Amino acid sequence: MLVRYNDPSLRAVVAGRLVQFINCRVIEGGAVFRDGVLLDSARVFWEERKAADVQVDCCGLILSPGFIDIQINGGFGFDFSTWTDDVAAYEKGVSMVSRRLLEHGVTSYAPTVITSSPETYKQVLPHLGRRNGDANGAGMLGAHVEGPFISVAKKGAHPERFVRGTLEPSSEDEIDYVYGDTTNISLVTIAPELPGALQAISTLAGRGITVSLGHSSAGLEAGEAGIAAGASCLTHLFNAMNAYHHRDPGLIGLLTSKYLPKDRQTYYGIISDGIHTHDSAIRVAHRTAPDGLILVTDAIAALGMGEGSHVLGVQRVRVAGIRAVIEGTETTAGSVASMPLCIRHLIKAARCTLEQALCAATKKPASLLGITAAKGTLAPGSDADLVLVDDDIRVHATFIGGQCVYSA
Amino acid sequence: MKLIIEETADAVAEYAARYVRRKINDFSPSEERYFVLGLPTGSTPLGMYRKLIQFHRAGTLSFKYVKTFNMDEYVGLPRDHPESYHTFMHHNLFRHIDIDPRNVHILDGNAADLKKECDGYEASIKAAGGIHLFIGGIGPDGHIAFNEPGSSLSSRTRIKTLNADTIQANARFFDNDLSKVPTQALTVGVATVMDAEEVMILITGAHKALALHKAIEEGVSHMWTVSAFQMHPTTLFIADEEATLELKVKTVKYFKGLMELHRRLVE
Known part of the structure; x- marks a missing residue:
């Protein structure tokens, strides 16, 4: 049976059904x-000698693994990051974001919590654990906690009152005190120059949590x-870190460090997005x-x-367009760019290939x-989290676990 | 014998694909009556495969009731090796069309008993009712499948040791490392192809010009195995201009004069 990629039959989950995408471009x-x-x-083909039960005509579109947004x-x-003591409302909000992200071809993401109070982490993190996506929305990869162990000087839009400038005397105690249970955390952004930060990084890494350096005034050596x-x-390279100086390259200098x-x-x-990082900087990186x-x-919440x-x-x-500012000011309130927009812009800005x-x-x-092993590629054994896009990175359909969960 | 002369290799691919489509559709294959196709690998038929895929996408050609038999396969090369003919066929044709994998036949170069594999292949061609249309390309030395110069014109499917020229020519597909090139292949014989109801040979490029000359203007010789098809009642050569460079002007003019008629065969 041959159907088009947006055929309603692809919205159903059918056990054992062998589906083959044809007429698509695959990297x-x-x-x-x-x-x-x-x-x-x-x-x-050669071992099972089985023809596909359904062939899906992708009409010449590009078949990519589903997009992954880690921030x-x-x-x-x-x-x-906003907790209102209404558990149901929070859960509903998370589900709504997951569902709407399907329109952007995002099939998994790391919900990101900015610098917050220890109470807030303990309230929100239990609702941000890893879960596979389905017809109701994109999967979650665990939370990205951006802060609170960051440099006050590079806090950006993070609330200063919750910034914590040290992890001493015991970084492990400090981590557990601030975040509570770290099970649902997959990624932590931390400033490496803080007292006790290096110990904290190794503690986090030891727990299988990915550590990213940022919101930091660190010099190259600390990085x-x-x-x-x-x-x-x-x-977010270039943002919330020291600008590159030829005598003090800072974290940006890590791009070429021989100690990596x-x-x-x-x-x-x-x-x-064309706003938060100048095209020239994107190109340099x-x-x-x-x-x-x-x-x-x-x-930020204004996305979409x-x-x-x-x-x-x-x-x-x-x-206005893809620029979001605090009303009445020219202060940027954060990014409102979708992942497809960022991909499209990267091609232009970095002059790289699609x-x-x-x-x-x-x-x-x-x-x-x-x-x-499960996400990010079309390798055998991976989850069939897929997105069909055209050459302008317009999303035409999104699939999670082989099920069509969005079509334009 | 027919000789079709097209301007370019692309036009050769187009003619060949249209001819195949015409043959399959005129046959109106069904569950009780399959069309049986012999298929080659290599760079020459690639363009034709692309067109066949396009026809399938456009809905003018289905392989649902088509059985295929490929010409050859290396011995000892893993099936999933990028240079195996299994990989070539799956990558360039089968995965794009609606053929049932059970109707696809390629010699297994990793079979425990290679002789048995070859004999079994002849038997399955017979069981399928013989091949309706065998498509082939040829090498610059006039070989068809792996029937290199000197192969018997009455040869059948068998194990063939590849000669030094072929191994050298193939080294480019194996990291330019002679030691990685398979030295043996399983191949249908000249007589296996001769049994087909109709044979279609694609020849493109100036480097094949001498082979085309030997194939149609000189006598039948096992040193140019493709010349055997002079003895076949229905052979169709499809060449581009470049491949005709070694032919007599008279030969070219004669066949070009028939082009109007030949065009009608694929309309």
């Missing part, structure tokens, strides 16, 4: 899956020490360390709300989080 890997898992199509603060009016202690990423570990890739997030570039939206004035928590934010840009939103974030 690497296969386009055959069954029971939500991608298969080696040649092996199915997103909220969207569609909901903010992951290198952070990486050596177990960090593997830089949070050889056995693992060091990554960095880039907000490629991409030319210098192309393998490390990961796209993040760093989107359209133009105009929106009330977000206690702030009033005005959105393949490289897609990889920065799929395989590389999955690799940073150590989840490539």
Whole structure:
């Protein structure tokens, strides 16, 4: 049976159904899956001698692994860091963001909590644990806690009163005191120059949590020490860190450091929305360390709300195009760029190939989080989390576990 | 014999694919009556495969009731090796069309008993009712499948040791490392192809010009195995201009004069 990629029959979950995507462009890997898992199509053909039960005509679109966003603060009016003591409302908000992200081709994400009080972490984190996506929404990869162990000087939009400037005397006690249970945390952004930070990095890494350096005034040496202690990423490169100075390169200097570990890739997030990082800076980063570039939206609750004035928590934010400012000021309120927009912009800004840009939103974030066995590629054995896009990175359909969960 | 001369390799691919589509559709295959196709690998038929895929996508051609038999496969090369003919066929044709994998036949170069594999292959061609249309490309030395110069014109499916030229020519597909090139292959014989109801040979490029000359302007010779098809009642050669460079002007003019008629065969 041959159907189009947006055929309603693909919305159903059918056990044992062998589905093959045809007439699509694939960067690497296969386009055959069954029971939500991608298969080696040649092996199915030659060993099982089985033809697909359903062939899906992708009309020449590009088949990419579903997008992965490891830094997103909220969207569609909901903010992951705002707790109102209404558990049901919070859960509803999280579900709503998960559902709406399907329109953006995002099939998994790390809900991001900015610098908050210890009480808030303990309230929100239990609702941000890892879960697979389904028809109701994108999967969650565990929370990205951005702070509170950051540099006051580089706090950005984070509330200063919750910033914690030291992890001494015991970083482990401090971590547990602030976050409570760390089970639901997959990624921590921390400033490596803080007292006790290196110990904290190694503690976190030891718990299987990915550590990213950011919101930091660190010099290059402190950055290198952070990486050596177990960090593997830089949070939104260029933003909330010292500018590159030729006599004091700061964290940006890590792009070319010879002290980076050889056995693992060091990554960095880039907000490629045309506002938070100048195209020239994107180019510099991409030319210098192309393998490390990961796209993040760093989107705020105004993502997906359209133009105009929106009330977000206690702030009033005005959105014009993809620029969001605090009403009545020119102060940027954060990013409102979708992942497809960031991919599209990266191609233009970095003058890179579409393949490289897609990889920065799929395989590389999955690799940073150590989840490539299931996410981020089309390799056999991976979850069939897929997105069909055209050459302008417009999302035409999103699949999770082989089930069509969105079509334009 | 027919000789179709097209301007470019792309036009050769187009003609060949249209011819195949015409043959399959005129046959109107069904569950009781399969169309049986012999298929080659290599760079020459690639363009034709692309067109066949396009026809399938456009809905003008289905392989639902088509059985295929491939010409050859290396011995000892893993099936999933990027240079195996299994990989080539799956990658370039089968995964894009609606063929039932059970109707696809390729010699197994990793079979425990290679002789038995070859004999079994001949038997399954017979069981399928013989091949309706065998498509082939040829090498610059006039070989068809792995029937290199000197192969018996009455040869059947068998194990063939590859000659030094072929191994050298194939090294580019194996990291330019001669030691990695398989030295043996399983291949249908010249007589296996001769048994087909119709044979279609694709020849493109100036480097194949001498082979085309030997194939159609000189006598039948086992040193140019493709020349055997002079003895086949229905052979169709499809060549581009470049491949005709060694032919007599008279030969070219004769066949070009028939082009109007030949065009009608694929309309």
